[in-house]
Amino acid sequence: MKDLKKRILVVDDEDSVRRLLQELLKKEGYQVKTAENGLEALELVDKFHFELIIIDIRMPVMDGLELFRILREKDPEIIVIIMTAYTGVDTAVEAMKMGAYNYISKPFNISEIKLNVRRALEIKNLVEEVKDLRQEIKVRYSLNNIIGNSGKMQEVYKLIGRVADSNATVLIQGESGTGKELVARALHYNSSRQKAPLVTVNCAALPEGLLESELFGHEKGAFTGAFEKKKGKFEHANKGTIFLDEISEISPNLQVKLLRVIQEKEFERVGGLETIKVDVRIIAATNRNLEEMIHEGSFRDDLYYRLNVVSIIIPPLRERKEDIPFLVEYFLNKYNQENGKEFKYVSSEALQLLDAYEWPGNVRELENAIERAVVMGNGEILLPEHLPLNIQATSLEEDKLKVHYEDKPLREILREVEKKVLKKALEQNQWNKARTAVKLQISRSALLYKIEEYGLESDFKD
Ligand SMILES: Nc1ncnc2c1ncn2[C@@H]1O[C@H](COP(=O)(O)OP(=O)(O)OP(=O)(O)O)[C@@H](O)[C@H]1O
Ligand SMILES: [Mg+2]
The missing domain is CATH 1.10.10 (Arc Repressor Mutant, subunit A)
Incomplete structure (x- = not known):
């Protein structure tokens, strides 16, 4: 059986302190090991996993801060409480700066110890949860979540695999609802930037002025309403990826600024003089034909070429109808689970309709149709009557x-x-x-x- 007791390591050269803490913490229901110096502690850490380590600062052989430094190198998320016999603020501050959870001055009182240990372990739990969540996010947006094995989609996967872990700027093109955002996520989470943020900006959602400050940030007082200095998305995305969705919608003025960021990796906040350097990978997406826009004079060709270093074009669903049955199965499962339903099959008539329909809204429209069917319908078989009227009305004859x-x-x-x-x-x-x-x-x-x-x-x- 798995031992659910939390493990704590107490490191102190004073025998009486070790024994006192061991007894006290055991009573609280923890598993406790002790070490009388830093080297002994390191040996134990190699053998066992500890949720929390309590370290005295003044010890022979290796002092507490030194031990903490080594432990943290091994595991950056380690939770440590520092004990100190001096109210010497300096060492305490030093310990906190290094990322200790807290420090306790000796002689300590029992309830203070208990409280600190309990809080520290709660933090540890939180850290673990966040880690799991990150892992989940990564899995959720890996390639496995893009459904479809048509030859055309396989080309897309190959391209993602080839360029994900590079710094190349990628332009994702495809009609609305073809999965551009999914591809952007797959690129980020399959790159070595995966641990840093993926920051998404919808360029169509904001008017020019606001978009500029959203992207580059602003200084206090840069414009009416700028009460505080604000970092922009490019700064937030540092070391990670920025996803500029609906790139076709940015104004000529911002196109120039963006060009500079791409070329020089630097910019100034709105109303600011300081030049800010960032390390950001850029992914852009559009459902409009940028070449046509260049022709009309509404999109800069130099920006287009900078963005389009690698071009991923996602074909519309009507050009890869062989993906439809797999997508339907995937969405049926997803919405069965969300709604506690048990659709298992799609009737052949319904499948014929889904196949004949042209899907102007692409996968998003298909997903919505299946969700609606699952929510509204009951039973195990998805029938034509469960589908939206316009899809029911698809004329198989006309096709x-x-x-x-x-x-x-x-x-x-x-x-x-x-x-x-x-x-x-x-x-x-x-x-x-x-x-x-x-x-x-x-x-x-x-x-x-x-x-x-x-x-x-x-x-x-x-
Ligand atoms: N191949 C796919 N497999 C599974 N789900 C998909 C696939 N393609 C798209 N979807 C789903 O369809 C919906 C729309 O996808 P997404 O938002 O990526 O489209 P988009 O191309 O960005 O569209 P728009 O141009 O309208 O923003 C999302 O819910 C997404 O999860
Ligand atoms: Mg989108």
Whole structure:
């Protein structure tokens, strides 16, 4: 069975203090080990894991602060309480500066010790929780959470893998809802900057002036309402990544400033004179065609080239419909869990509709449709009636009539259309050729000829 008792190490050269603390803390329900000098302490730390270490400052062989320094190098998150017989403020301050949780002056009183130990262990718990949370965030945004195995998405994954751990600026392009933000996160959390922050700025959300101070910060009094000095997102993202979403929306003036940050890695706060240097990796995203915007004169081409060092283009969902069943399964699971539902299958009619629909809102629209179905519906099978009306109304017939006319001579396109129209007319007339000919106002022999020519036959032969 796992021992749930918290482990505490007491390091003091005075035998009486060691024994007193050991007894006291054992009574409180902790597991306690003791060491009489720094070297002994280090040996124990190599063998056991301690949640908390209490260290006396004045010891022979190695003083307490020195021991603390070594321990912290081994484990930067270690929690330490320092004991000192002198009310010498200097050492105490030194210990606190080094990151000790607290210091206790000797002779100490019992309740003070108990309280400090309990608080320190609570802090330790918090630290662990935060660590778990970080790990979870990392997992949540790793590549595994981008669903889809179509050839086109595999190209995207390969590119992410290749450029994630570089400092190259990346421009992510794709229609709304294709997963640009997911890709940005995957890039950050697969880079060596993963422990530093990923800071997201939505460039479309703020008017120019506010966006500028949001990005670069401002000095106190820089403009009306700037009561305090404020750091900008670039400073917050130092050592990490900044994700500039909807980059197409930034004003010409800010485009110039951004260009400078990319080139020189430096800027000034609004209203400030001091030049600030940062180490930030830049990822930008847009659902607009920046090249067109350059053409119109609304986006600087030099900025575009700086941003577009690596370009990741996420294809719209309608161009990778083979991903749909996997996405549906993923979202079904997700929303089953969130809503305590148990949808297990998608009926073939519903799947046909999901497949025929063109998904102008891409994966986001699909996710919303599945969430809605799970929330509103019940049972194990997702049926067409659970889907939004516009998707239910997708005409499977119409899809049959859709013509793909890219790069083809007109003659061929017309033949394709004719073939589809004939097939549909025949189906509507249950393959009665005489009736179909009348409907289409052509002769029966002309119809027979075309059926032969296009190789048309009923899907439902007896
Ligand atoms: N391949 C995918 N696998 C799983 N979920 C996805 C995928 N692509 C997108 N999503 C989900 O769809 C939603 C929209 O994705 P995201 O916000 O990344 O899109 P976007 O491209 O940034 O869109 P916009 O341009 O509108 O901001 C999110 O909830 C995201 O989790
Ligand atoms: Mg987005």
